[in-house]
Amino acid sequence: MRVTIVGSGFVGQTTAMRVVEKGLAEVVLIDIVEGLPQGLALDIRESSPIEGFEPNVIGTNDYADTAGSDVVVITAGFPRQPGMSRMDLLGKNAAVVRDVVENVAPGSPSAVIVLVTNPLDEMTFLASEVSGFPKRRVVGMAGVLDSARLRYFIAEELGVSPSSVEAMTLGSHGESMVPLPRHATVGGKPLTELVDQGTLERLYQRTRDAGAEIVALLKKGSAYYAPSAAITRMVRAIARGDRDVLPACVWCEGQYGIRDVYVGVPVRLSASGVEEIVELELNEAEMGALRAAAEGIRAKCADLAKL
Numbered sequence: 001m002r003v004t005i006v007g008s009g010f011v012g013q014t015t016a017m018r019v020v021e022k023g024l025a026e027v028v029l030i031d032i033v034e035g036l037p038q039g040l041a042l043d044i045r046e047s048s049p050i051e052g053f054e055p056n057v058i059g060t061n062d063y064a065d066t067a068g069s070d071v072v073v074i075t076a077g078f079p080r081q082p083g084m085s086r087m088d089l090l091g092k093n094a095a096v097v098r099d100v101v102e103n104v105a106p107g108s109p110s111a112v113i114v115l116v117t118n119p120l121d122e123m124t125f126l127a128s129e130v131s132g133f134p135k136r137r138v139v140g141m142a143g144v145l146d147s148a149r150l151r152y153f154i155a156e157e158l159g160v161s162p163s164s165v166e167a168m169t170l171g172s173h174g175e176s177m178v179p180l181p182r183h184a185t186v187g188g189k190p191l192t193e194l195v196d197q198g199t200l201e202r203l204y205q206r207t208r209d210a211g212a213e214i215v216a217l218l219k220k221g222s223a224y225y226a227p228s229a230a231i232t233r234m235v236r237a238i239a240r241g242d243r244d245v246l247p248a249c250v251w252c253e254g255q256y257g258i259r260d261v262y263v264g265v266p267v268r269l270s271a272s273g274v275e276e277i278v279e280l281e282l283n284e285a286e287m288g289a290l291r292a293a294a295e296g297i298r299a300k301c302a303d304l305a306k307l
C-alpha cells in the first residue's frame, strides 16, 4: 500500500509520521517548498532505529514520485488564523486544491483521495470534480476528528477513559455539525442517562468550536495532532478494509433522503473507497439537521463554481 500525502505542513508531516510508525503503508510526502518534505522524511527515517518501524517514507517536490499511489491524502493549503472561519479559506484553498488534484490524479488513477484541506466539505466536492474520479473514491476527513473531539470532551466531563466513550457527529465540518446524543454511550450506557440536556448542549457547542479553540490558543495555524490521528484512522480503514463504521464526508445518492451532494455520514471504507453508506435510524430533528447541513454545503459548492 502506497500513500501520498500532499502538503508537508503540520497536518501532512504528523500524518506521515503516524502512518509510517504504524507500518500501515509506504509514504510519499510532497510539497511545493523545496527541501521541506525531503528534510522531514529523512528526520522520520532517522527515528526508526529507536522507535522500531520500517523507514518507508520519502520526501519530494516532484509528482512523478507519487505515481501508483493507492491513497492520496491532500492537506495542502492555508490553515485558519485567529478570528477566521473555515469558510474564509474557500477562495485561496480552492486554487491550491485544484492545482494539487490536477498534478496528482493522473499518476494515481486508481487512488482513493482523502481530502483534509478546509473548508472540508467544499474542497472534497472540488477534488471530485477536478479529478473526475468516481465519487466513491473521493472522501473527506472531518467526522472522525469531530467525533474524537466530542468523545474526549465527554470523557473529560465524566472523568472516564476516552476509549470507553462512543459518539459520532454527522453533517458538515463546521457550524452545522450534527451530534447524535441518542447514539452516544459511555462504557455501554446511553450518554443521555448520564448528563443533563444543558451539559450535552455545552459539550456539543465546544465540539463545534473545537478547531477555533485550538486556533485561538496557538495564535498561528490550526490543530494537527488530532487531525493527523483521524486521517491515519481513515488510511487504516482503507488499507485494511476493516469494515469499521466511520463518519466521513461522502457523496450521497439518496441515503438519508439526501441526493447529489457531499456531506458527513457513517460509512464503511475499503481500498475501493466507500463500500457502503450506513443508514442509522435518525429521529425527525436529527434528520432535519443532517439535511439542512447538506443543503448548506450544496449552496457553498455552487458558490465555488462562481470563483
Ligand code: APR
Residues within 6 Å of the ligand: 006, 007, 008, 009, 010, 011, 012, 030, 031, 032, 033, 075, 076, 077, 078, 079, 080, 089, 093, 096, 099, 100, 116, 117, 118, 119, 221, 222, 223, 224, 227
Ligand atoms: N502544492 C503543494 N503543497 C502546497 C501547495 C500546493 N499548491 N500550496 C501550499 N502547500 C503546502 C505549504 O507549502 C505547506 O507546507 O501546504 C502546507 C500547509 O501546511 P501548514 O501551513 O502547516 O497548514 P496545516 O496546519 O498543515 O493545515 C493544512 O489542513 O486542517 C487543514 O485547515 C487546514 O486547510 C488547512 C490544511
